[in-house]
Amino acid sequence: MSDKPTRRHAWSRLLLIVLLVAAGALAYGWNDYARFGTAPLNVTAQGESIDVGRGSSFKAIVGELHQRGFSTANPWYWRLLAWQMHVAGRLHAGEYALEPGITPRQLLANMAGGKVLQRNFTIVDGWTFAELRQALARAEKLNHDSAGLEDAAIMQKIGAGGEMPEGRFLPETYAYVKGDGDLDILRRAHAAMVKTLDELWAGRAHDLPLATPYEALILASIVEKETGRPDERAQIAGVFVRRLQNHMLLQTDPSVIYGMGANYAGNIHKSDLTTDTPYNTYTRAGLPPTPIALPGKPALVAALHPADGDTLYFVARGDGGHVFSRTLEEHNRNVDCYQRKRCR
Known part of the structure; x- marks a missing residue:
């Protein structure tokens, strides 16, 4: 008998096995690919x-x-x-x-x-412009186009030449992507402050002793630095508005500290209050010449809608809040109690 049929049968079985293996490998590969995705x-x-x-x-x-x-x-x-x-x-x-x-x-x-990927950069309420620049310099994946530029040059590059930068940038969170520049964030924050201040100025309270939106910005920066409590902003704004109306010195420590610049070491002394600078509101009447920080929208609202009342003084309680008073005598008692710990 010829062995040809036997060989053909063997080759057929081998071919079948190869096809089955190939089909199995293909199925495995396809399943593996489908799982991969x-x-x-x-x-x-x-x-x-x-x-x-x-x-x-x-x-x-x-x-x-x-x-x-x-x-x-x-x-x-x-x-x-x-x-x-x-x-x-x-x-x-x-x-x-x-x-x-x-x-x-x-x-x-x-x-x-x-x-x-979008990243976020947050301008914090109450930062100074110097602190804003420092934070921008630390931001990841952001081109630091402002590095080495003077403040005046930065303002020129963002289209606000001639403006003092302090207070001019709205504290908010700004999104950016890798390759964006810090000047772009500053440009957007400046435009946001212009828009916000213009809108709030148009709806301001009547009879404010503020002649321009810029004066409102200055007052708001003082309110921002005096308190971080939402329930006190309008009260503190009210005190400063009444002091301006009564031609009283503002006597606000944050403005004095700002005027001290690098000389401020964490404490303010009596001699600091008598050393005259353009920002010393114990020696000079009216508002300081520029804002002293970047005020957030709540502080702007408070400055333009101060609380009614007759208080002219306030002193820190030591817990983040303040005690308000109408007369100097009452204020002095509060100072003795809350700062000198001599309550009576």
């Missing part, structure tokens, strides 16, 4: 990101993900997924967040949609 990347820490430079190749992007340990998948899986999602060749440059739980499909979608 929806399985989270190896991101365990908050704040991770990947920076896609202009002209970066797809191979380079995937290579960085592998190099930094975020992905161990076959690079061809990434190519197939990009092709399947119709995003191959359409990824935008920029910085992209790598948050725990993000999948390859989500990351490619973000890159194709240009959903770059």
